[in-house]
Amino acid sequence: MSDAYYLQLTEQLRTLIDQNAAQWKGKLPAERPLAERFATTRVTLRQALSQLEGEGLIHRSNRRGWFISPARLIYDPTRDAGFNDYVRAQGRQPRTAVLKLESRVHPPAARALGLPDDQPFQHIRRRRYVDDRAVLVESLWVVPERAPELLDIYAGQSLWGLLRERWGHYLANRSIRMVSEALSPLDAEELSVAPGTAGLNINRAIFDDQQRPIEYDEEHWLHDSLCISVELSGQR
Amino acid sequence: MSDAYYLQLTEQLRTLIDQNAAQWKGKLPAERPLAERFATTRVTLRQALSQLEGEGLIHRSNRRGWFISPARLIYDPTRDAGFNDYVRAQGRQPRTAVLKLESRVHPPAARALGLPDDQPFQHIRRRRYVDDRAVLVESLWVVPERAPELLDIYAGQSLWGLLRERWGHYLANRSIRMVSEALSPLDAEELSVAPGTAGLNINRAIFDDQQRPIEYDEEHWLHDSLCISVELSGQR
DNA sequence: GCAAACTTCTGGTCTATACCAATCAGCCAG
DNA sequence: CTGGCTGATTGGTATAGACCAGAAGTTTGC
Structure with missing residues (x-):
């Protein structure tokens, strides 16, 4: 050779x-x-x-x-099983740290949800771990009318569970986008890796069964820590 | 700074x-x-x-x-629109080169389709271009009983179109797996890039509406050339 | 007029070395 | 036993120079 x-x-x-x-x-x-x-x-x-x-x-x-690196986490972004359930089901230990809770505008979220650019959102930023390794940071942008007082209540639990149990929202329609990326300096720092480390960016816009916008979700994963898996039936 | x-x-x-x-x-x-x-x-x-x-x-x-790099190709791996249609719909020029046609065993395909390891397949390997840039190589492993004489007929057209029109197969169920990867020396060479270049590996196992296995598909994309986009409705 | 041979350019690889800043382990003082 | 200090270790960054092989462009020879 x-x-x-x-x-x-x-x-x-x-x-x-x-x-x-x-x-x-x-x-x-x-x-x-x-x-x-x-x-x-x-x-x-x-x-x-x-x-x-x-x-x-x-x-x-x-x-x-x-x-x-440990084995990749198998992850289905089309299902709304919570991160915690997911990780535990694969025999791993999940953990979440809330980094920020605030109310702010975010034009990209507004556009993805079909709302005006000056629409304010409840912003939750959190970091998630698997077996004590930080594997992703994400920002959630929730429409305030759908979940009033969310910011006062939220303490790291499953957001989708909360939306369902407290406000009765069923997440029916979603539009998902996945792109490989180089982690931004901010994301990289929050994940304790070098700037420009390879990552995977997953964005979701979620609506209820009446097409009302619920939330927009920006996830930044370490590229080596997940394996995306989707099961589909029915012709498309 | x-x-x-x-x-x-x-x-x-x-x-x-x-x-x-x-x-x-x-x-x-x-x-x-x-x-x-x-x-x-x-x-x-x-x-x-x-x-x-x-x-x-x-x-x-x-x-x-x-x-x-040109703009990323928007791609929905859950739909069975052909590559050619896809690319043209985005105002780009598609092209396909057939690299290999053969009959061979391939245990990974067999396992994904629930068949014995020594199951022979009809193997099509092809390289696909967008605007004359090679963006992916893929191997298709088709169950011979579902598409007899495929290897004699095939000349670069849409495989799914062929399966539908000639053999009446409707691709109903699929299981998709996506993993970021470093391109293997072989894949890298076929795409004219350096070994270890970042890539995205997409695998699909496809069954018809009676759960009969049809084909298994291994795609290796250049990481910078696609944006995966999935639209879903209905609760999951 | 065209194909073959040659030259130049260019990215890919590698050596050897150096300094900085974050980290870590061990020591020391309270 | 704890918390802060300190020095050695280690990864991250950078310089300077070198050679090779593939690609591209040019010249040569038939």
Whole structure:
């Protein structure tokens, strides 16, 4: 094979990680020892590590080092099962941190819901974890008339559950958009990753069964932490 | 701002590209002149370019240089409108190249369709273009009983159209899986991009209205060339 | 007039080295 | 035992220079 050295390195690292995952407890050795071990420079080593990062095998957090990525979370954005149920059903531990609660305008949400640009929303920003790893940040923009006093009540529970139980909203129609992205500096910081880390942006506009707008949802996921899965029946 | 220089560079390049897109006709100047212009090294410049690549603003092809990426294709993997219709409806020019026609086993397809591992399939591999840019490669694995002589007939047209018109199959149930990935060396080569380029892997298992397996589909897209969009109604 | 051969340009890869800032582990004082 | 300080470690960033192989453009030769 006349492949580039960093590609060979990628393969060697892959098997090395595979073999030593248990004893390393999820964290790779430091870059300098690793580079020395393979008789190369950190630059080339990092190129190889970045490959594995792109595949979703490893990731880095802050400046703390390289970590082995857990299995992807299987996620169906078309269903309204709550995040918590989802994660637990896959034998993982969910957690949510509320970052912000405020009332504000947000033209992108307004447009997606067919409302005027100056429409105010109740804005909830939260960060979600799986097994103590932050995997996404999201902003929820809820139409105030549909859920009065939401901001006073909300404390991290399932929003869709709340909408259903307290205000009797059934989320019937939704329009979903998914785009790969590079995380913005803000999103990256809130997820403790480097700016520009690969991410997946999922936006949802949700209406009730009478086509009334309920909420707009902007999610920013780490690219390696989810596997989108949709089951459909009926001809389309 | 105390940001890293390469992040400032990213911003400067962004505006530079924005202003000169027309006169450059989609192709950026070579790396060396660009690096000199910003009084830095190619290494740092490439770091900035890679950021913009991650955002989907620019891409590179082969060793020919950096190019400005066109708008993303809006794509609904749950509908069975053909690729050609799709692309044309968005004012773009579709094209398909057939890379391979053969009969072979493929355990992943078999498993997804609930068939034994040694089940043979009719395998079609094709590359698809939008406005002469290769944006995806895909492998289709069709159950032979459902479409006899497919390999003799097939010449690049819409497969789903063929299945419907010639064999009367209505594709009723499907299970779709989407995962971000790094393109494999093979996929990367067929798309004329560097190995490990960011991609999006979309797999579909498709059944008819009697739950009989029809085909399995593995698509590998360039990450910057599509925007997934799904419209749903009815509670789920 | 056209195809083959050659040259130049360009991105892809790699080495060696250096400095900074965040992190972490260990020490020390209260 | 706790909280703050400190120094070593580590990832992130950057410079400077080099070589290779593929792509593109130009010249040559029939």
